Amino acid sequence: TRFLGIESSCDETAAAIVAMDGDGRGEIIADLVLSQLEEHAAFGGVVPEIAARAHVEAMDGLIAGALQEAEIGFGDLDGIAATIGPGLIGGLITGAMSGKAIAYAADKPFYGINHLEGHALTARLTDGVAFPFLMLLVSGGHTQIVLVKGVGEYERWGSTIDDALGEAFDKTAKLLGLGYPGGPAVERAAAEGDPKRIRLPRPMKGEDRLDFSFSGLKTAVRQSAQALAPVSEQDIADICAAFQLAVTDTLEDRIARALQRFRAEGLAGDNQPALVAAGGVAANGAIRAMLTGLCAKEGFAFVAPPLRLCTDNAVMIAWAGLERRRAGFDPDGMEISVRSRFPLDGNAAALIGSGR
Numbered sequence: 001t002r003f004l005g006i007e008s009s010c011d012e013t014a015a016a017i018v019a020m021d022g023d024g025r026g027e028i029i030a031d032l033v034l035s036q037l038e039e040h041a042a043f044g045g046v047v048p049e050i051a052a053r054a055h056v057e058a059m060d061g062l063i064a065g066a067l068q069e070a071e072i073g074f075g076d077l078d079g080i081a082a083t084i085g086p087g088l089i090g091g092l093i094t095g096a097m098s099g100k101a102i103a104y105a106a107d108k109p110f111y112g113i114n115h116l117e118g119h120a121l122t123a124r125l126t127d128g129v130a131f132p133f134l135m136l137l138v139s140g141g142h143t144q145i146v147l148v149k150g151v152g153e154y155e156r157w158g159s160t161i162d163d164a165l166g167e168a169f170d171k172t173a174k175l176l177g178l179g180y181p182g183g184p185a186v187e188r189a190a191a192e193g194d195p196k197r198i199r200l201p202r203p204m205k206g207e208d209r210l211d212f213s214f215s216g217l218k219t220a221v222r223q224s225a226q227a228l229a230p231v232s233e234q235d236i237a238d239i240c241a242a243f244q245l246a247v248t249d250t251l252e253d254r255i256a257r258a259l260q261r262f263r264a265e266g267l268a269g270d271n272q273p274a275l276v277a278a279g280g281v282a283a284n285g286a287i288r289a290m291l292t293g294l295c296a297k298e299g300f301a302f303v304a305p306p307l308r309l310c311t312d313n314a315v316m317i318a319w320a321g322l323e324r325r326r327a328g329f330d331p332d333g334m335e336i337s338v339r340s341r342f343p344l345d346g347n348a349a350a351l352i353g354s355g356r
């Protein structure tokens with residue numbers, strides 16, 4: 001079974017062909033991603049109008065490229081899956097309309113996919129992780145701890161009440177003049193810094209809940225920078241190191257709680273429980289090292305898909321479509337619409353299935 005996947009919810013235009021065999025194992029046939037990083041870098045963040053235009057310009061070529069790489073035509077596909085939310089509306093429309101047009105013209109089933117479901121199911125493609133598992137999603141737009149019970153069955157255990165973690169990295173970098181995207185720049189600077197010199201807060205640490213808050217941390221970074229102004233290169237490195245440590249500490253506190261809850265609820269049965277990391281921030285070495293150690297201590301398998309599949313891509317969208325089909329979900333109708341907000345938990349399946 002072969003699906004074309006289309007992703008265009010933020011600043012990456014992507015098209016991919018993924019196959020699934022009879023046992024539910026996947027194979028990536030083609031995987032194309034065009035990042036708009038350079039278009040947005042000068043503005044220090046993603047500009048929606050620029051993103052929308054870039055998706056329109058890139059989409060057809062990427063889809064054609066993916067088919068060419070797979071050496072197949074539209075007629076050889078078993079279905080088309082496109083992200084319908086959450087994200088920036090302009091890009092979502094481009095991707096969803098392209099997917100529907102192909103599905104209509106080639107008479108193939110169309111699946112509208114929740115972008116977060118794509119992130120959530122990727123570890124099943126790369127590592128065959130069995131349900132249920134725990135997922136930490138840390139990206140530019142999301143920070144969530146999600147119990148993944150099955151295809152279309154998600155329980156959100158915690159999320160950020162303000163900034164996403166990637167956003168906190170990006171804002172910290174901007175504040176310190178390190179450029180965009182901020183995550184890699186902050187990590188690089190932090191490697192040269194002393195994490196103990198400046199003390200930053202650990203928002204909500206010790207509280208008996210699984211939510212996050214990062215906007216106070218960002219304010220503390222600003223105040224530290226102002227107190228030291230004019231900042232030297234060493235000051236910047238020290239602030240970055242302190243920021244990264246505060247973030248890692250906070251995540252560790254929250255994830256430890258989530259792992260304990262997963263165990264206490266006996267969710268894994270006889271299987272080894274697993275924590276899956278997804279999203280661009282999962283590229284961070286300090287965070288990865290912390291999660292590796294914490295999972296080893298708590299008896300969890302730690303699964304982090306390769307970086308290319310952690311950040312936005314179309315492989316995960318094609319895969320989510322294949323998983324939905326295998327799980328027995330009906331395809332969506334042509335009338336299914338895009339949405340900027342699209343929570344994964346609760347009635348995600350009902351929302352997605354509105355074309356039935």
Ligand code: ATP
Nearest residue numbers: 139140141142166181182183184279280281284311
């Ligand atoms: P979403 O998936 O929520 O729609 P997005 O597409 O912006 O958002 P990703 O592409 O998954 O998210 O990740 C981008 C984010 O990851 C940026 O905020 C970036 O700063 C951050 N990031 C990338 N590399 C690192 C790193 N090494 N350390 C910390 N953060 C990083």
Ligand code: MG
Nearest residue numbers: 010011012312
């Ligand atoms: Mg991105």
Ligand code: FE
Nearest residue numbers: 115139311312
């Ligand atoms: Fe994403």
